[in-house]
Amino acid sequence: MIVRFGFVAMSTQLENASPSRTMTMASFAKLDDREAGLRRLERISEENLRNTLRLLKHCKYMGVKVYRLTSKLIPLATHEALADWSPYETLAPAFAEVGEFAKENGMRLSFHPDHFTVLSTPREEVLVKSVIDLEHHVRMLELMGLDERALCNIHVGGSYGDKDSAGKRFLANFASMPERIRRRITLENDDKTFNAAETLAISEEAGAPMVLDIHHHQVNNAGESPESLWPRIVRTWSRFSPEQAGEKSLPPKIHVSSPKSASDPRGHADYVELEPLLRFLLAVSDETPALDVMIEAKKKDDALLKLMEDLRETERKGGPVRVLDGASIEIAGG
DNA sequence: ACCTGTCAAGTCTGG
DNA sequence: CCAGACTTGACAGGT
Secondary structure (H helix, E strand, C coil), X not given: CEEEEEEEXXXXXXXXXXXXXXXXXXXXXXXXXXXXXHHHHHHHHHHHHHHHHHHHHHHHHHCCCEEECCCCCCCCCCCHHHCCCCCHHXXXXXXXXXXXXHHHCCCEEEEXXXXXXXXXXXXXXXXXXXXXXXXXXXXXXXXCCCCCCCEEEEECXXXXXXXXXXXXXXXXXXXXXXXXXXXXXXXXXXXXCCCHHHHHHHHHHHCCCEEEEHHHHHHCCCCCCHHHHHHHHHHCCHHHCHHHHHHHCCCCEEEECXXXXXXXXXXXXCCCCHHHHHHHHHHHCCCCCEEEEEECCCCHHHHHHHHHHHHHHHHHCCCCEEEEECCEEEECCC
């Protein structure tokens, strides 16, 4: 099994390279000249995209092929008060440049719209905003010229005291969205509400690939092992399998992080513990030829580099791991 | 240069 | 029913 590691949004190593500079609505509203304010938002967005490109160059240098874009590339992009503003035409060249670089270097890019995007909601206004937010994310992927392998990962959402009907509402709302959006979505198990088995059932029904978060599973499960769900999880990715997608195939993806502490087991630690991750990878390596692992640690790319060091150490000691380059490994089996 | 409070969002809990 | 917690990086304003 070939495993590629990636990280989220920002680097601890690059200075002054935030891809998510913003402006608050409060300060925007204070400006005398609204048009000038909109131009300023566009300039901030261009700076965010420039820094995203710098981050991708940093990824290339580290051998990283998996990277999650920040959702905050365009400040206030979906704010109600700016509904008449469309920054997309202005930013198209900057988006295209980012997408070109990613494609040239075989990088897998994704988004993770934050947890305010909830398709299980019973509130119409929340659903409308959620769909607008997804539309926004998909539009950015399209401006980057990325095909349907570039995906937006979301959670199922709240349960509102009745998880079963919340799940059904999710499915109905999901089905009501345009195919262009639906085909860009993956579903992730969360750490409080929809656990891995529940998310998997909804993924299968919706026809959306499932991203397994093994840390969330650890703190929210029904007693089953993640390995026991794995064959079904892999099947949710079948439209991206080499048999079906050929050149445009895409490995399943998992998320990994480690508990911050015993008192805060759901919080994310600075770094990732190798042992539990390695145990999972070994358990699934026979049946999985390729896998992408998104590292969700506080120390971002630094955590990725430390994990790679730990893996090199494992290899030196004769463990079932071969480090291929800066950020990928081959593991026994598969 | 640094520190503290605020901002965005939606859900859920405690009072 | 309403206020506050939760989460996160970064702004905003004060020192």
